Amino acid sequence: xxxxxxxxxxxxxxxxxxxxxxxxxxxxxxxxxxxxxxxxxxxxxxxxxxxxxxxxxxxxxxxxxxxxxxxxxxxxxxxxxxxxxxxxxxxxxxxxxxxxxxxxxxxxxxxxxxxxxxxxxxxxxxxxxxxxxxxxxxxxxxxxxxxxxxxxxxxxxxxxxxxxxxxxxxxxxxxxxxxxxxxxxxxxxxxxxxxxxxxxxxxxxxxxxxxxxxxxxxxxxxxxxxxxxxxxxxxxxxxxxxxxxxxxxxxxxxxxxxxxxxxxxxxxxxxxxxxxxxxxxxxxxxxxxxxxxxxxxxxxxxxxxxxxxxxxxxxxxxxxxxxxxxxxxxxxxxxxxxxxxxxxxxxxxxxxxxxxxxxxxxxxxxxxxxxxxxxxxxx
Numbered sequence: 001x002x003x004x005x006x007x008x009x010x011x012x013x014x015x016x017x018x019x020x021x022x023x024x025x026x027x028x029x030x031x032x033x034x035x036x037x038x039x040x041x042x043x044x045x046x047x048x049x050x051x052x053x054x055x056x057x058x059x060x061x062x063x064x065x066x067x068x069x070x071x072x073x074x075x076x077x078x079x080x081x082x083x084x085x086x087x088x089x090x091x092x093x094x095x096x097x098x099x100x101x102x103x104x105x106x107x108x109x110x111x112x113x114x115x116x117x118x119x120x121x122x123x124x125x126x127x128x129x130x131x132x133x134x135x136x137x138x139x140x141x142x143x144x145x146x147x148x149x150x151x152x153x154x155x156x157x158x159x160x161x162x163x164x165x166x167x168x169x170x171x172x173x174x175x176x177x178x179x180x181x182x183x184x185x186x187x188x189x190x191x192x193x194x195x196x197x198x199x200x201x202x203x204x205x206x207x208x209x210x211x212x213x214x215x216x217x218x219x220x221x222x223x224x225x226x227x228x229x230x231x232x233x234x235x236x237x238x239x240x241x242x243x244x245x246x247x248x249x250x251x252x253x254x255x256x257x258x259x260x261x262x263x264x265x266x267x268x269x270x271x272x273x274x275x276x277x278x279x280x281x282x283x284x285x286x287x288x289x290x291x292x293x294x295x296x297x298x299x300x301x302x303x304x305x306x307x308x309x310x311x312x313x314x315x316x317x318x319x320x321x322x323x324x325x326x327x328x329x330x331x332x333x334x335x336x337x338x339x340x341x342x343x344x345x346x347x348x349x350x351x352x353x354x355x356x357x358x359x360x361x362x363x364x365x366x367x368x369x370x371x372x373x374x375x376x377x378x379x
């Protein structure tokens with residue numbers, strides 16, 4: 001009995017495995033990865049701001065745009081990555097000399113790049129569903145993987161640079177009559193259109209969670225931004241946070257040069273201001289809303305602190321990563337930053353942070369602390 005001959009790289013005769021095809025799809029994938037990385041880096045620095053990096057509070061909707069792009073580019077990268085892997089998978093059957101340094105570096109960079117990118121996209125998508133079936137912290141792991149991907153990508157580009165340069169510009173496509181009958185069918189242009197169409201389709205079907213115009217067709221979006229109490233979704237409910245309401249003797253305090261204490265009625269009696277700001281969450285969804293409450297800079301001034309003070313916000317939430325948050329100087333001084341008491345014309349719902357919450361421009365939703373009971377002046 002004759003044993004089957006194992007396939008080699010030359011066994012895959014389709015012209016769609018040409019380096020030109022891999023280069024074009026690689027450009028698209030590289031663009032998606034670059035947008036995803038840069039917007040993710042911005043989100044990380046908003047949550048863990050280095051002392052040397054001042055982040056402005058304006059434009060007020062900037063984080064809504066960047067985080068929407070972050071999640072969108074990550075979702076679009078999925079079909080692009082699959083198409084890229086399909087174009088180059090015959091290389092797996094190429095002869096390999098383990099003593100050759102360049103091929104060894106190339107294969108190692110590809111292994112690291114593909115595995116880390118696949119894991120990054122998977123846990124990123126699962127995060128949009130707020131499902132965490134792993135024991136490691138998501139945000140720190142997601143951030144570390146991003147840098148691994150960038151490093152592996154740079155090594156891969158350096159190794160493949162001659163091939164990329166040779167196929168960067170359009171190359172002639174072989175005529176169908178010059179190909180074996182079993183390889184004719186989809187052309188390069190047809191493949192490009194198919195891949196671009198798939199990426200566009202999944203993008204349109206998911207972007208509606210941050211772009212309301214696409215809401216009706218956002219079948220892949222895990223959130224409908226206008227669905228929830230008072231027309232706004234809720235990520236962490238009061239029950240999950242261990243907050244059941246407020247006692248009759250509840251008071252809001254400011255710890256500063258002068259310590260102040262207010263009942264809820266006294267807070268409502270202070271000059272009220274309005275801010276039209278979105279809640280923009282790290283999962284990619286966002287929704288604009290109308291907030292009313294007391295300006296943070298007015299509260300700081302009443303406590304004898306500079307309007308540009310750095311502030312720690314303390315919640316009634318029981319534990320959790322965001323039971324406290326810090327408001328940098330630029331945000332504390334911004335007139336749009338409120339200790340909000342009302343949402344869309346009504347008293348805050350408990351799930352939205354009753355009796356008071358923080359709302360500030362250009363901030364991730366996880367830092368818009370709910371169920372606030374004190375502010376602590378840090379500087």
